[in-house]
Amino acid sequence: MAFKIPRGTADVLPGEVEIWQYIEEKINDLCRRYNYAEIRTPIFEHTELFQRGVGETTDIVEKEMYTFQDKGDRSITLRPEGTASVVRSYVESKMYGQPQQPTKLFYIGPMFRYERPQAGRMRQFTQFGVEAIGANDPSIDAETIALAMQIYTELGIKDLRLEINSVGCQTCRPRHREALISHLKGVQDQLPEEDRSRLERNPLRVLDSKHPVTQELTAGAPSILEFLCDDCQPHFDQLQAYLDQMGITYHVNANLVRGLDYYTQTAFEIMVDGIGAIGTVCGGGRYNGLVEEIGNQDMPGIGFALSIERLVLALQTQNISLPIKRHIDCYIVALGENAKKKAVQLTQDWRASGIRVDQDYLGRKMKPQMKSADRLGARFVAILGEQELENNVVVLKDMTTGEQMELNEKEAIEKIKTEVDKEEQ
């Protein structure tokens, strides 16, 4: 019987995996430049962490989690996002007590959501995200936004749109909530069932609805920005001033929300035109109530998450090819049994000295071996026959110039390295 991959998952095959590796290297490099340290948390956690940390009224918790009882009868959930785990770990390992603050962390790894799959929406997908915990200054909000934007710009992605908003805090939100509920009540009968049920429980989530009817009905709803308090207004103003200072273009979208109480102040999304029906490639925001909710420590935080799948989709949509090298430096062609023995040793030695080398494993003749060298994009071919063995040399052929030289092992290594280095300059 032939097995099929589960719905909503994907293999990343050789040929595409190099794109992923390139992106991952870019992420690592950028996080070093911005001074974010990597954290690795488990793929599964206690279900309650996500119920608390993501929120009972969210799509994720209401319908998207992979939850099961383990053999010890604990309720376990495959992580649907990264922030809750990072905050759990931050509190559990008492990072708030470390002298250097804020704590700046990043993660990259698989997340699981039971979604209806489409391009850019998977059941297993890979998120990269950052969390900066312990600072409330808008300059760190600006920094996380800048980092997210830079991932896309350094990969050459165009037509980015950054939208920002402030969702206020415990002081300004109740006033907005009241005005919002009274607006929504006016159109209550027209609201789709799902959003009507959210009206009282979590009216902000109604603004976040994907339903076109709801989107139309909420277009004229009172904006949170009219209700910002004396902390949130200057915070939002300063964030914009910092973004201006950094030369980052943004649009204020008063309808951009994160629907839960522990999300505060800054919310942002990055969109790329034309990547299927989705558009949004990255989302983030401030969560000054979350650390308290999860771990009883009153610490402000901000972060974002983006998926590599949607990043790759954006690259494909915009026909961007990354500068990826797949070739090897040298292919060793061995003719005859004795030469094969020598080839095994040379392959080993040259790899140890840093050269990308491969050889024939099928006992083939000269011609098919040369073909392999060609297919693998080998810059050099080292040919070993009886004659060369006797003279303790190899015939090194430069495949770009066609030039052939008889060299001893040491000379061959040097020649290959010099030429490859030149190419990589």
Ligand code: ATP
């Ligand atoms: P959407 O509105 O597209 O469902 P979301 O609000 O669920 O997104 P977040 O939970 O904020 O998204 O996740 C942040 C980012 O993670 C998204 O912007 C997207 O890049 C990525 N992402 C979320 N869900 C998926 C998925 N199912 N498949 C691939 N990427 C995803």
Ligand code: MG
């Ligand atoms: Mg979603």
